[in-house]
Amino acid sequence: MAKSQKKKTKNKFIKTIIIGVSFIVLLFILFFGSIYFGFWGKVQSKKDLANIQQSEASEILDTNGELIDKLYKYNRQSISYSEIPKHLIQALVATEDARFYEHDGVDNYSLLRVFFKTILSGDKSSGGGSTITQQLSKNIFGRKSYGIFSMPVNKLKESIIAKRIEEIYSKKEILELYLNTVPFSGNTYGIESASQLFFSKTTSLLNIEEAATLVGTLKANHSYNPRLFPERSQLRRDVVISQMQKYDYLTSAEANEAMAEPIQLDISDNNTFQRQYFIDLVRSEVEKVLKTIKKPDGTFYSLEEDGLQIHTTLDLKQQELLEKSLRDQVEYLQPLFEAEYSSSPPWKNLELLQKLAEKTEQFQKWKSQKLSSNQIQDSLRKIRPIEIIKNRKTTVLQLSILDSLSHSLKQINAASLSVDPNTGSILAYVGGVDYRHSKFDIIKNAKRQVGSTFKPVVYAAGLKSGLRPCDYISAKEIIYTNAENWNPKNSSSDDDPYLNYSLKYALTNSVNTVSVKVLEEAGILNTIRLGESMGITSELVEQPSLALGVAELNMKELAKVYSSISNRGKVPELYFLSKITSKNGEVLAEIKTESHQKSSLNSEQNRLLLAMLENVVNEGTAKRLRSTYGLNQNIAGKTGTTQSNRDGWFAAVTPKMVNISWVGFNNQNISFKSTRLGQGANTALPIFGQLYKEMADDYEFDPITKAKFPRLTSEQQKALDCEGIKRDGFFKRLFSKDEIEKEFEKKEDEKKKKKSFLNRLFGKKEN
Structure with missing residues (x-):
């Protein structure tokens, strides 16, 4: 009887586990289904994804048809797969997704590894489990907030999209899209922009050490920024090179040789940072106009995808001359202005700096974290590497946040x-x-x-x-x-x-x-x-x-x-x-100004x-x-x-x-x-x-x-x-007062007085 009772208890326990697991599985299926069918927002279809590569940048043209700039959706400087050196691809795959060529967009093996190592054994170094394809989905479509469900919803969305991407694109095309959209350090997007910024060269000319440095920044753009944190960035670069050796992309000798080289940056400041004001102005205005124009299929035109031509009145040659003239004048004035204040310069006024500091995001973040006033003040004075602009060039100095604000204040x-x-x-x-x-x-x-x-x-x-x-x-x-x-x-x-x-x-x-x-x-x-x-x-x-x-x-x-x-x-x-014209030259909108007033x-x-x-x-x-x-x-x-x-x-x-x-x-x-x-x-x-x-x-x-x-x-x-x-003549000077006091006469007041007098004279009511 006791044996039978134990058996019943055991069976009941197993049944409870099965029901519990089944319930969890059912909940997961329902949860997954709710995401799959769009209850948590749109999940891009294969048709949507097929248009990624078809997106064409719109061109902003000057009055003579000269190109001022292009407006891209995914990157300002896209390159093709053939322009990406092999060792850069190898560094990326070895570090971010070693099984990239084996999975179909979602690496179940990696997910299990992350689950067991991170969740069960507490090993935070096991990685996030996202494949390059999933990261591509995140880069292109971003993530939304769903409260406590944000992480699972976004991860599952990215998994669904990643599988669809893999069905449409080849591995080479996925790598090309990824490297053209992923954010790097220095607020750059895409490998070409990062290569130009940090090494003043095109991606195709990057050597192993440079490629590994840029790939290393993907783990944490700010923390591994080679300008701000060169030592930390070099350690991360060496991890990337070690991964390349681990997966047989480099021999031991090649890896050691690459790691022996220090990071040698060649920061580029070739971009025009004055013209961006006009580009922003154009973007803002054109987007308003495009909201009033539909394509033959009933959808609206996209400034960043439909390859439009934006014709402007700007004269690019005159624009370049004005940019240079303004830049040169400010560079001439800046040291003279600073030299005028030999003592007590206003940009070092602590009261003013404190007020400015309180408006920064960092200050508000510390405040939300319930840091004490003393802790916040200590943080504001803490020296750290900060990137500033000096003489038109970006440079890294050891400054506090207050020092950085002071530097910004004095800039003409x-x-x-x-x-x-x-x-x-x-x-x-x-x-x-x-x-x-x-x-x-x-x-x-x-x-x-x-x-x-x-x-x-x-x-x-x-x-x-x-x-x-x-x-x-x-x-x-x-x-x-x-x-x-x-x-x-x-x-x-x-x-x-x-x-x-x-x-x-x-x-x-x-x-x-x-x-x-x-x-x-x-x-x-x-x-x-x-x-x-x-x-x-x-x-x-x-x-x-x-x-x-x-x-x-x-x-x-x-x-x-x-x-x-x-x-x-x-x-x-x-x-x-x-x-505004289409890529085929069709005039979509002709801008006419209002008649002049006189x-x-x-x-x-x-x-x-x-x-x-x-x-x-x-x-x-x-x-x-x-x-x-x-x-x-x-x-x-x-x-x-x-x-x-x-x-x-x-x-x-x-x-x-x-x-x-x-x-x-x-x-x-x-x-x-x-x-x-x-x-x-x-x-x-x-x-x-x-x-x-x-x-x-x-x-x-x-x-x-x-x-x-x-x-x-x-x-x-x-x-x-x-x-x-x-x-004045002698007599006028003789009888003239040195100082005169009088009321400022308002003509309108005089008119009111005359009108009031006439109204009273003729018995009229005043308005």
């Missing part, structure tokens, strides 16, 4: 935009000094105070109100009691208070006190309305300080204002796309304003274009410098090109210490000066550089013909 930034004032087409576009340092596009996104580059709008309003270029206005300082006792001053501290300047002279030499009085005469609201008619869309402050350029504008707004002056009052709409200046006023801006170049704050750069072409322009020398501007006007250049800092707490160095005439003007000098020396740019402004009529010449300065 600059941007420059050239447009055709007649059509609004963008000719050259540099949104920042270096895309690696900051991806923030100044032209597209920033609004900064524009300083004296706003003054032409003020003087235009003055002309519109009835003032003439040869009307004289006192330069004496005034305290405006209804504007918080604001006392605008001129840049020259020894100005004679008894001098009177013509409007032409005051604009030529950017005289602040006269500019405020011109604004007072024209009326603030009248000036704002005029500015809006000239292309300004940002809100302008209704304050007397508007005369000195406290307005925060975007560079494109300034480009439109100055284009209207060059284009006889017509304000162009700026654009950079002309058309500024409220009449042709006479506009031409006089242009002549006054020509005088800024001939005799005023921009005269170094003549003296230093030897430019004798028709050029007008205006310099600008904002408060505390934070921003330096130059707006250049020619008959066929308007250029707006800005120099400053990403962080507004940083500025040039002196106006001598930080003024727009010294920081921003040389960007245009060097650019136009190069253009003037090249006959291909003759249509731009040899163009002429409309001739002045004899009446206009007469209106501009006067001495710039007049001094």
